[in-house]
Structures are given as structure tokens and as C-alpha cells.
Amino acid sequence: MARVLSLFRPLPLLALVGRRKPALCKMSMDSRAREVFAAAVEAVQPDTVVRQSIERKEDSVIIDGHKFTLKHNLHLVGFGKAVLGMAAEAERIVGDHLVKGVISVPHGIQQTLQQHRKGHLLLKENSRIKVMEGAKHNLPDADAQNAAEGIRQLASELTEKDLLLVLISGGGSALLPAPIPPISLQEKLDVTRKLAAAGATIQELNTVRRALSVLKGGGLAHHAHPAQVVALILSDVIGDPLDLIASGPTVKSKVWPEEVLSILEHYKLLDSLPASVKDVLGRPGPRWKENKDESDSPAHVLNAVIGSNSVALKCAGRRARELGFRPVVLSPGVCGDVKSVSRLYGLLARFASSREEPPPEIAAELLRLGPEVGVETWDLCRTMQVLDEMRTEGWGATCLLAGGEPTVELTGKGRGGRNQELALRVGLELGSLNLPPNGPVFLSGGTDGQDGPTEAAGAITDGGLCDEARSQGLDIDNFLINNDSYTFLSRLSAGKRLLVPGLTCTNVMDVHMLLIPAVPINIK
Ligand SMILES: Nc1ncnc2c1ncn2[C@@H]1O[C@H](COP(=O)(O)OP(=O)(O)OP(=O)(O)O)[C@@H](O)[C@H]1O
Ligand SMILES: O=C(O)[C@H](O)CO
Secondary structure, eight states, X not given: OHHHHHHHTTSOOOTTOOSSOOOOOOSOHHHHHHHHHHHHHHHTOHHHHHHHHEEEETTEEEETTEEEEOSSOEEEEEESTTHHHHHHHHHHHHGXXXXXXXXXXXXXXXXXXXXXXXXXXXXXXXXXXXXXXXXXXXXXXXXXXXXHHHHHXXXXXXXXXXXXXXXXXXXXXXXXXXXXXXXXXXXXXXXHHHHHHTTOOHHHHHHHHHHTBSSTTTHHHHHHTTSEEEEEEEOOSTTOOTTTGGGOTTSOOOOOHHHHHHHHHHTTOSTTOOHHHHHHHTOOSOSSOOOTTOOSSOTTEEEEEEEOHHHHHHHHHHHHHHTTOEEEEEEEEEOSBHHHHHHHHHHHHHHHHOSSSOOHHHHHHHHHHXXXXXXXXXXXXXXXXXXXXXXXXXXXXXXEEEEEOOBOOOOSOOOOOHHHHHHHHHHHHHHTTOOOSSOOEEEEEETTSOOTTSSOOEEEEETTHHHHHXXXXXXXXXXXXXTOHHHHHHHGGGGTTEEOOOOOSOOOOEEEEEEEOOOOOOOO
């Protein structure tokens, strides 16, 4: 291990890693974990990210370093779970330069926002933006298809004098269904639902969606041509790939039918494919007639990611520092099965809690595990270096932050979510380390405030989880086998370990947090 670390010693430590010893804090680890999570969510609120990305200067706006003149020529469309709040803020900024807009947002969201007293995320009464709710249960439906048609029409009417602001966030694919005829909405839904149920990744799912849609994969930008298009994107996909977030309606992407067919074949869906889908995939050439001056990277389109998991982690790190921790961000790209991901955090906790130099096998296992859980070797080495310095130089408590979207292989019929299941599994890992009381604490939470079909966003656990459960007659393993993490956590100590922030109106995947108390130094 010492050799692995020494390779990286001469390099400067990255952002968020300062040498100042953080101040002591009297709050409990649990409360601090919740506060740091709240800071992560706050950083990516829809109104905040839009406010930070549009600079209004008299009769123009500056977005991502580009200046756009406003002459009562601005139109707005949007689709996604966070888009209502984004649109409300955009309208506040551009004022009456906004001519009209259409947004496609989740069913019931306006009422829910009212109930949660989030009026600032609602449009004003005389707004020029039409709100269309649809996609019940996150599935495309006739309401969402109507909204998509409204958006297509608005875009198609624009001229070269117009500016189209496109607001995009996670959930946008289901809220913008426009199947290429003769594919029906039901047929497209069947294909995507079967793919999702078979365990297809979001990359695979959206590659297929793009090929079957009039608006995805750059179709919306194509319809808006020759207007200037500016898309503001709140990313809910690892690595922030523009062509995949909400299936990239403003990102021109070529469809390779062979690629789509091989995905369908991999999930054994070729035989049940509707004739209409086969027909569309069998058509030669591009999906639409190219406009004369539309190149592969059209100059009339600007795509800007304005919020992401990295942004949330950065702000969480800032809050952690205020609360007395030394923050270190591992990676915003954690993925893979929750079992492997829990092992990752168990190993990191073991590494960080060693009183003496951690045995080299821990580092070796971490490096072996990295590719399985989407974490680069470099990020692991950098993080181990920080944890090692924390131990040898006595820098106090550490807050290790990461994000992403692990997966759960569902085998049972219980209620739960990937964050709650991960927190339970990390709790078991921490318990197996046999550390003294008040050891590391782990939090996992979905930034959208909902973990699977439950009202919790996630949970907070520590090494005492097992004993606590046993003393209350609860057997964690039985609940885990049945994917019943929510039932377990609701029963355990009256649900005190659950994280229930309520609707957050945003979504940049999940936040993971390992709080590691200062380790007594034991160095000769
Ligand atoms: N009982 C359960 N235990 C563990 N995980 C579950 C359970 N039921 C569903 N899940 C997981 O929850 C996820 C779906 O939940 P959710 O609706 O939060 O999805 P999401 O991917 O976060 O959606 P979005 O991207 O719209 O936020 C899937 O990964 C699924 O495997
Ligand atoms: O809408 C979608 O396609 C997913 O949320 C990923 O962005």
C-alpha cells in the first residue's frame, strides 16, 4: 500500500482538501450527516441552478459565456421532474421578453408543491408558460404525448429571430414521448418497459428510445431550426452525457439500427418486437430530412449542464467543513450492485479507522473493486492518501462523499430502495469491523427525496445497527433477502434512522456519505 500511495505523494491534493484543521462541533454525527445531505440537495434546487446559470444584463442574457439578445423573442419549453421550478425562475429572469412556453411535468406536481409550501417553484398566476402534467408513475402516457406535441409545435413555428430556451431534467424521457409513426405510444411503452424490467442500463434504454422518437436524439433542436436553441440541463446520469440525459432532445445523435437491435437481442426482445418498431429500425438514412445548414455540431444549439451530482457533492463538502469535518470527494460516478458498493464503503471505513498503517490487502481489494463500482483507480488512491494523512497527521474527523446510482437485484417482494438497502449493508460492514462505540456513520440518500417506491430518501446507519436490531427482535438478513429495507428501517427504533426530507423538487442521483471520527494516532 505504501508503494501505491507514494506514487501519488508529489501530486497536489485536489479541491476540497485543505490543510486547515476543521473546528470542533458539538452536534451528533447523525444530525451532521443530515445537514450535509440537506446542503447537497439545496445546491441543486431548480431555481438556484437556473439563477446561477442565466446572467441578465439589460436586454440580453449571458449563458455559459455566450451572449443572447432579448427582443421579446424568447420561447421556452421543458420536460422533466425539476422543470417546473426551473421554468418559474427562468420566467422571473427574462420577464416579458418571454413570448410563450410549454412544459411537460410530472402528474400532480403543482398540487404537491402547494401542499409542501414550495410556492416559489410554481409559475405565477398570469404566466405565459403552459404547464402540462402527465407521465403518471414515471411512464409515458397520452397526457405526456399531448405535451410533447405542444412542445414540437411551438418549436416548429420558430424563425431565425427567435431564441428557444429548453429546460431539461431527469424523467424527461417519459415526459416527452413522440413515437415515430407508425409506432404507437403503447408499443413504444411496451418495448421500454420490458427493457427496464430486464435490467437494461439507462444508456441502453435511452439509446433505444432515441431511435424510436421524433424529438429525442436531437429531434427537438432539429424542429426548432433555424431558431437559436439554448438547453439548460440538470443531469441525473453518471458522467453527465448530454446525449443520454432525457434522451438528448437537443443533442444531434446518429442512430445505428445495429446497435439498437443488439441491445434488444441482448435482452431477448427481438422476437416480441412490434412490426412498427421493426419497420422504423429498418428504414435507411437519417430519421428526418436535414436542414441545409445543419451540421453534426449545429451552431444554433448550445447545451449547458447547470447542475449535477458533482455540484451537490461540492456544496456538501463545504457544509461538512463548517460542521467540523475534513471533506474528501471520492467520485460522483458510483454504480454497480449495492452489495459491491457496500463492500467499497466497508473497506474504506476499515482503511480509515486503522490505528496503524492499514494492511496492504485493504488497498489491494479496494483497487480490485474499483472498476466494478465505477470508481477510478486514481480517485481511490487520492482518497486513500487523504485518509492516510488524516490518520498519521491527526487532522480530526473526515467526511468522505460520493454519489451516483447503484443498482439492486430485486429478488424479494418487500418495500425498499437502493439507498436504504445500501445503508443497511454498509451498517453490517461497519459492525463487522468491531470498532469502539461512536465509530463511522454512513448515509445514503436519493437527492429527489424518494428511494424506490417509499416516502424515505434513504437512511443513516453505523456499526451498532446489528445489536440495535437484535435487541428489538429484528433480523436484518431476513429483511434484506426480501428487499424489505423500508419495513425494517420503519420498525427499527421508531424509524429514527430513516432519512425523510420529503419532496425535494430536484434529482441529481444519490449522495453517499461516510463520516469517520478522528482516529487516535498510534505511530512510533
Ligand atoms: N424493494 C426494493 N428494495 C430495493 N430497491 C428497490 C426496491 N424496489 C425498487 N427498488 C429500486 O428502486 C429504483 C427505482 O426507484 P426510483 O423510482 O427512485 O428510481 P430512480 O432510478 O431513482 O428514478 P429517477 O431516475 O426517476 O429518480 C430501482 O433501482 C429499483 O431497483
Ligand atoms: O429521463 C430520462 O431519460 C432519465 O431520467 C435519464 O435522464
